[in-house]
Amino acid sequence: MSKRHSAKYKIDRRMGENLWGRPKSPVNSRSYGPGQHGQRRKSKVSDFGLQLRAKQKLKGYYGNLTEKQFSRTYEEAARRKGNTSENLIALLESRLDAIVYRSKFVPTVFAARQFVNHGHVTVNGQRVNIASYRCKPGDVVEVRERSRNMALVLEALQSGERDLPDYITLDARHFSATFVRAPELSEVPYPVKMEPNLVVEFYAS
The missing domain is CATH 3.10.290.10 (RNA-binding S4 domain)
Structure with a gap:
């Protein structure tokens, strides 16, 4: 298996979602996480945990950008006029x-x-x-x-x-x-729900 495929499937399994809507994604056949503890009942996630997950999901979707690249994109979105979460999506899609x-x-x-x-x-x-x-x-x-x-x-x-x-x-x-x-969030064909508003909250907190 190539490095690209390994990375892609690893992100899918970590998120527990088929991020790109691919038919061969491992979560299509098994929605729980990997390993012997993968089927444990999940505890309630904190607000910070939800924000972090939203950031990791969006960042991972675009080829697993580095944190430096992604945070720079957020900073530019925050500097621009208008809704920061919409600006963030527009910059990523550009x-x-x-x-x-x-x-x-x-x-x-x-x-x-x-x-x-x-x-x-x-x-x-x-x-x-x-x-x-x-x-x-x-x-x-x-x-x-x-x-x-x-x-x-x-x-x-x-x-x-x-x-x-x-x-x-x-x-x-x-x-x-x-x-x-540049598109609005509602126009971008994400196979899963993206929450850039939580990403903005993550960086703003």
Whole structure:
């Protein structure tokens, strides 16, 4: 099993939820935690515990970002005008690796980060290999011509596992996607409930 798959399934098992809605997630067949104590009755979780879990879940969903990356994103969301939790989601969905994943160029968020890092993507015609690069509304993200025949890309584009959200328009024929606008929380197709308001409370406390 590859390192990416191990990390993905480890996060699912720790959270006890199928974060990405994948059919092979271990929690589909077993909802309790790993190990001999996995089926113990769970004690009541404190407010801090709920906030921490919400943060770990959201952070893990985007390819298990480092704490430093995630806290910086929160700080920027807090500086911006408007609702901090909505700003946080908009910033996370503006990441280049998130847009590559949403556009169905790759099957997972983990693959999206690697795909960008290996130089397979351009933004407005310029090669960008930084997964955390923040796209602006109107930016066109395209798979480079030499990378379009990769099995990973072709399989992901043909998969009916995920739907394309309204804030991205896809031109599958030219392997390009346009980031139309930063989304609101209600528009993001999370397979599980995300609670960015609890993430804000975690950092604000």
